Amino acid sequence: MVTLQKVHGSENSFFLLDETQLTQPLTKTQLATLTQRLTNRHTGLLGGADGVLAITDAPGTAGKMTVVNTDGSFAKLCGNGLRTVARYLSEKTGQTSFRVHTDFADLAVAKQPALAVGVPAYSAEISPVSFAPQALPFANLGTDRIVDTVLPAIHPHLKFTAVAVPNPHLVAFVSKEELAGPDLEQIGKRLNGKNPYFPEGVNVTFAEILGQDTLFARTYERGVGFTNACGTGMSATTLAFILTHPNQAALDRVNTVYNPGGMVKTIVHRDDGRYWIELIGNATVTATITLPEAALVDVNLQQAVIKSTGEQAAYERFVAALPHRALADTLTEGV
Numbered sequence: 001m002v003t004l005q006k007v008h009g010s011e012n013s014f015f016l017l018d019e020t021q022l023t024q025p026l027t028k029t030q031l032a033t034l035t036q037r038l039t040n041r042h043t044g045l046l047g048g049a050d051g052v053l054a055i056t057d058a059p060g061t062a063g064k065m066t067v068v069n070t071d072g073s074f075a076k077l078c079g080n081g082l083r084t085v086a087r088y089l090s091e092k093t094g095q096t097s098f099r100v101h102t103d104f105a106d107l108a109v110a111k112q113p114a115l116a117v118g119v120p121a122y123s124a125e126i127s128p129v130s131f132a133p134q135a136l137p138f139a140n141l142g143t144d145r146i147v148d149t150v151l152p153a154i155h156p157h158l159k160f161t162a163v164a165v166p167n168p169h170l171v172a173f174v175s176k177e178e179l180a181g182p183d184l185e186q187i188g189k190r191l192n193g194k195n196p197y198f199p200e201g202v203n204v205t206f207a208e209i210l211g212q213d214t215l216f217a218r219t220y221e222r223g224v225g226f227t228n229a230c231g232t233g234m235s236a237t238t239l240a241f242i243l244t245h246p247n248q249a250a251l252d253r254v255n256t257v258y259n260p261g262g263m264v265k266t267i268v269h270r271d272d273g274r275y276w277i278e279l280i281g282n283a284t285v286t287a288t289i290t291l292p293e294a295a296l297v298d299v300n301l302q303q304a305v306i307k308s309t310g311e312q313a314a315y316e317r318f319v320a321a322l323p324h325r326a327l328a329d330t331l332t333e334g335v
């Protein structure tokens with residue numbers, strides 16, 4: 001039998017599959033097909049999800065995380081997902097501070113004090129960071145660095161920052177009306193379809209500045225669409241905040257980033273000229289799903305036995321007490 005977990009970080013939801021339980025790891029095609037079926041918002045399990053996080057062995061680290069978006073595409077990193085993988089591997093190995101292998105780097109993760117009773121929290125390193133056009137990639141925008149830059153090809157007046165952390169993000173600071181308005185979806189859809197600017201697509205985040213070190217972020221995710229939260233997006237947005245609003249944010253300071261699914265803390269560091277971001281937030285397990293290995297490989301989900309963990313109630317109590325819920329509630333996606 002194989003047991004998966006349904007997990008979330010700020011309601012950015014995933015199925016977590018520890019492939020070391022399998023007699024042999026899934027191929028990329030099998031993983032993509034499983035993800036598309038399992039995470040479908042209408043026909044998948046438990047209301048679907050934003051993606052699948054697959055764990056395999058990786059020498060010198062606690063494990064390797066592979067991120068598959070709901071459309072079956074593979075992502076370079078997932079910040080909210082990495083926290084849930086950190087929790088899984090921490091509970092599996094007994095370690096509280098260790099590294100997880102990802103496509104670009106072995107990233108540091110650690111157990112943190114709970115956000116509230118029944119709301120476990122973990123931190124994850126988000127890196128490497130690059131503004132280079134080839135790292136995102138982007139082209140045909142008349143510039144080779146996008147930091148607080150109007151891009152008339154994309155929007156008539158918004159100022160954008162484009163940064164790979166290492167997955168690609170495009171960030172704009174907007175008003176409350178723009179945050180809830182139609183532009184984010186239009187830009188997100190356009191830049192994630194065939195387009196000459198971001199040929200591999202890009203995660204697009206609109207953020208409202210709420211005050212010193214405080215943001216509300218909403219993301220249209222590559223390979224997903226609107227999500228309740230994007231961890232790498234909130235990390236990229238905090239870096240953009242520091243670069244573009246130095247009177248309201250700074251390196252090595254704790255930021256609070258609210259999002260439709262809850263909140264995270266972010267801290268941007270610069271060591272030896274390189275930026276990296278600490279992302280701290282919940283790592284919640286809402287259910288376990290057990291099925292025979294053959295049923296998983298054949299994506300025969302009817303054989304799945306689902307058990308709720310009961311953790312979601314504590315998470316919902318925590319979120320209900322947060323500020324800015326009226327705005328968040330209008331923007332929340334399925335979990």
Ligand SMILES: N[C@@H](CCC[C@H](N)C(=O)O)C(=O)O
Pocket residue numbers: 012067069074075076077078079080081167168203221222223224227229230231232233
């Ligand atoms: N939600 C994630 C980011 C997932 C990856 C993204 N869809 C991509 O393709 O880059 C996060 O929490 O960071």
